[in-house]
Amino acid sequence: MSDLRHPVRLLASAEFARAYTLVVLVATFAALPIERLTSHVTSVTIVVVLAAVGVAVLFARREELSLLRLAPTSLIGFVVLALLSVFWSSAGGATLTGWATMFGYAVLAITVGHVRDTLQTVRAIGDVLRWLLGASLLLEIIAGVLLDTSIPLLGIEGNIAGGGSLQGIFGTRNMLGFIAVIALITFVIEWRTQSVTPALAVCSVALGAFLALRSASPTVIVLAAAVGVATLALTIVRHAPAERRSLVQWVLGGVVAVGLIAALVLRHQIIRVLDAGSDFSMRADLWNSILDFVGQQPVIGWGWMGGWPPTQFPYLYINILLDQQHRSALNAYFDVVLQLGAAGLILFLLLGGVAVVRSWLVASVRRSVVYAWTPLVLVTLAVDSMFESFTLVGVGWFMLVLCALRAGQTRSWRENIDAAQTGVIPTLPPKE
Structure with a gap:
C-alpha cells in the first residue's frame, strides 16, 4: 500500500505542481519552435502526455477539489458543442483532431489553475516568458547581426539590424507582439508585487517593451x-x-x-x-x-x-x-x-x-x-x-x-x- 501511496503523494505535492506548471508553460508558449524543430506529432504527443499527467494530478488532489467548481459552465458548454459538431462536420476526422487538441490544452489550463494560485501562476509565466523572449532576442541578433541571414525553420527573417519587424521564436510578428504584451502585463505585476528583484523587473519590462515595439505589429x-x-x-x-x-x-x-x-x-x-x-x-x-x-x-x-x-x-x-x-x-x-x-x-x-x-x-x-x-x-x-x-x-x-x-x-x-x-x-x- 505504501508503494501505491508514494506516487500519489508525489503527484499531489507542491514541488511537483511547480515543476508541472513550468513544463506545461514551456510546452504551451514554445509549441511552434518545438513543432518546427521536431514534428507536429511530437508537439501533439507532448500535449497528450501532459494532459494525462494533469488528470492524474487532479485525481491525486481530488479531496481538495470540488467537482462543481472544476471548470466554468460556459467552457464546458463550448467544448461539448465543439465535440458534437463532429456529427454535422463535412470532415469528422479533422474535427475530432481539432477538438482533441483544444481539449488537451483546456485540461492543461484547468490543472495549472487548480494547483497554483494567481501569484504562483504569474511568477511561473514570468519566468518562462523571460527565457523565451530572451531566446528570441538572442536568435534575432545571431541571424540579423552576426550571420546576416534568416532562419527559415523558425520563421526568423533576420531584420533586427535593418530596423525591420522581428518574429522571434513565435513564427510571426503578430504572435511575437501578442506574447510580448502578455509578458509586459506579467512583468509589471511581478514588479508591483515585489515578486522579483527591481533589477530583474526593469530588465524584463525593457525586454518585453523592446520586442513589442520591434515586432512592428x-x-x-x-x-x-x-x-x-x-x-x-x-x-x-x-x-x-x-x-x-x-x-x-x-x-x-x-x-x-x-x-x-x-x-x-x-x-x-x-x-x-x-x-x-x-x-x-x-x-x-x-x-x-x-x-x-x-x-x-x-x-x-x-x-x-x-x-x-x-x-x-x-x-x-x-x-x-x-x-x-x-x-x-x-x-x-x-x-x-x-x-x-x-x-x-x-x-x-x-x-x-x-x-x-x-x-x-x-x-x-x-x-x-x-x-x-x-x-x-x-x-x-x-x-x-x-x-x-x-x-x-x-x-x-x-x-x-x-x-x-x-x-x-x-x-x-x-x-x-x-x-x-x-x-x-x-x-x-x-x-x-
Missing part, C-alpha cells in the same frame, strides 16, 4: 492602448471609496461604450494612423467571404476545426476565392461563428465576458495588485481576437481557459451550492 499598438485604458480604469475603481465604487463602475462602462462607438465611427482614420490600410482591406475581404458561408450554416456552423485545415471545405474554397493561404479567419469571433455558428459564438462570448466581469469585480476590491493580472490578460485576449484567432488555439486558448477558471474560482454560483453543502457562507473580503 499594428495590433500591438491597439493592444497597448486597450491595456493602458483598462489599467487606468481599474486603478480609478480600486481607489474609489467603497460606497461610490458601483457608480464609478457604471460611469466607466458608459465611457467605454462611447469610446467603442467613436472607434467604430472613426475606424478609417484610425486605420490610416496605424498605416494598416492594406492589411485591413485584406481582412475585410476575408471576413466578407466567411459571412457568405456563415449564411449557409448560421446556427451550428460547419464543424469545429480550430486552425484551418488547408484541404477541407469550406476553408479551401475560401482561400481559392481570395487566392490566399489563410490558416484562420484572422478574427476569433468570425472563426467561431463559421465553425460553430451563432450557438458557439454565444457560448464563446459568455466564456470570455463572464470571466472579464468576474475578474474585474475581484480586482476592483482586492488590495493586492496581483488580482489585476487576470482581467488585463482577458482584455488583451478579447481585443486581439478582433485581429487574430490566437485565442482559439494553442497558447491563446490555454490563457483564456486559465483566466476564466481563475475568475470563476472567486465569484461563481457554485460557491452558493458549496456553501449549502458545507454550511460555510462564501465571502469576498473588500480588502486583503
